[in-house]
Amino acid sequence: MARPPWPREARKAFWREVAAGSSTENAAAAVGVSRAVGYRWLAASGGVMPPRQVREGPPVSPRPQGRRLSSVDREEIAHLHRSGMSLGEIADAVGFHKSTISRELRRNLSGTRYRGSTAQQLAEARACEGRHKQAKLAVNTRLRAEVERRLGNNDSPEQIANRLRLDFPEDPEMRVSHETIYTSIYVQGRGALRKDLAGHLRTGRAVRKPRAQRRAAKSDGGSPLRNVVSISERPPEVEDRAVPGHWEGDLIMGSGNTSAIGTLVERATGFVVLLHLPGDHTAVTMQTAICEQMARLPETLRQTLTWDRGSEMTNHAQIAAATGLVIYFADPGSPWQRGSTENTNGLLRQYFPKGSDLSLWGPGFLEQVALQMNNRPRKRLDWRTPAEALDALLSEHDKPPGVALTG
Known part of the structure; x- marks a missing residue:
């Protein structure tokens, strides 16, 4: 006597588990079917997740904020891209924003082909190049002198970055972001600016407080008030x-x-x-x-x-x-x-x-x-x-x- 087919809801639940990042074996166990059944469903679909299953059910939880694409993510993108999925469908399956997938493919496509291993090598090379690249304020002495002069006048990095665009509209070399100015003051090994200029910033701190601590301070009673008497x-x-x-x-x-x-x-x-x-x-x-x-x-x-x-x-x-x-x-x-x-x-x-x-x-x-x-x-x-x-x-x-x- 032939075994009755598995309920359609079980298949849907299986594909939702796969879309959420579970392996085939774990997805099968989660919906109560054997590993062999899970692999059979995968083979029957040609190794490709049916697009309609990606869209059905509760949305896939987004990846933690700030997480970068890994080699596993890139291999999955390559597989889904070969299957003809749209950018939105790939983004839903991998758990990143659609713009991240678009940028990844644009950077690493070779013709019309995207290979996960090649994309990972290119990403690592770009990261290495960025780590060893000289800071802009270390190379451009004219820009550095102007930034130091304005910091000495107690201008904030944001004020400096925006005023440079107004004061030197025809000179693209006289451009720098406020984050680059902060980095050049605070980050060891990137300090193109004099350390004593930190005293001219609003906080007057010699070390920049990590962003996580700044968020915690606000949630724990941080206040915009100045010169308070306790x-x-x-x-x-x-x-x-x-x-x-x-x-x-x-x-x-x-x-x-x-x-x-x-x-x-x-x-x-x-x-x-x-x-x-x-x-x-x-x-x-x-x-x-x-x-x-x-x-x-x-x-x-x-x-x-x-x-x-x-x-x-x-x-x-x-x-x-x-x-x-x-x-x-x-x-x-x-x-x-x-x-x-x-x-x-x-x-x-x-x-x-x-x-x-x-x-x-x-x-x-x-x-x-x-x-x-x-x-x-x-x-x-x-x-x-x-x-x-x-x-x-x-x-x-x-x-x-x-x-x-x-x-």
Whole structure:
């Protein structure tokens, strides 16, 4: 009695495994057929993967970013190219982008024939030639002198590379990429430029930080802020809440992080001020909002402000100059260092639920919410309200114009 044919789905699954890079034996085992059956399917197709099977099923996972074609990849490309597959089909099967396959064939075709072993030899020869090629800035002394002069004037490599095109439009020898300039400063054995010029770069580092570390720094709390004063330098009197006038600030974010409301909390009393941020929460908008609200308070209540390291505080120096505040910044990923705002923001979510569009609320509504918050009895104030506590602190001063303390 003849064995019934294998289900069509099993064949499809087999070819998907092959397209994903599995060997014939592994692909057969993955779909539950013997190795002999797998080789029989391969032979029946003429040793070529049916194009329609490449397109069916889930997409093949792309190769890791930055991976180069190997000798095995090139042999596979040669086999698929001989079979008449299109560039897109070859790219799907091998797991590289279509443009990579196109460039590989264009570089290494001999007539209409592409051989994997020959292509590998040519690729290795090009790589070797590149390793031993003299750096452009080492050969072109005129270009090197111009780049060094501009670096000495504190121009960045990107500025230099682009200005050279404008300043020497008819001279192709006066061209260099910004990456070549960085390489000539930082990379041992390629250092055509004076090492002391590294001190004129924005970072001032003598060694360039690896790209992986730069990405990690951003994901681990890296910040665009400059010249910040760390929370570790904040006076002890701020920590024990004994002296008024010390504030914490933060943002409540809306849906998609496209809208926000700023929060300011006075540490001694828990008094809340909400910042209306129309349209955006950029550094300029934040600067305007903080300066306007702080101008309504007496000088005695403008001592310090503690914030996280978000880009909205890029203009912290201008804010400090306008308000008289000394601004401190919490450590990255340490929300507990600003416990007052963290607690307040949790209470404010009653009015501004997560995922809502915060741009819908105008300054009048924000003032009403702040009024309600400031008239809630607080246990840590012996059940007085923040407004009452602040009112007592301001008893020797005029009340700030426009700020509602009590209902």
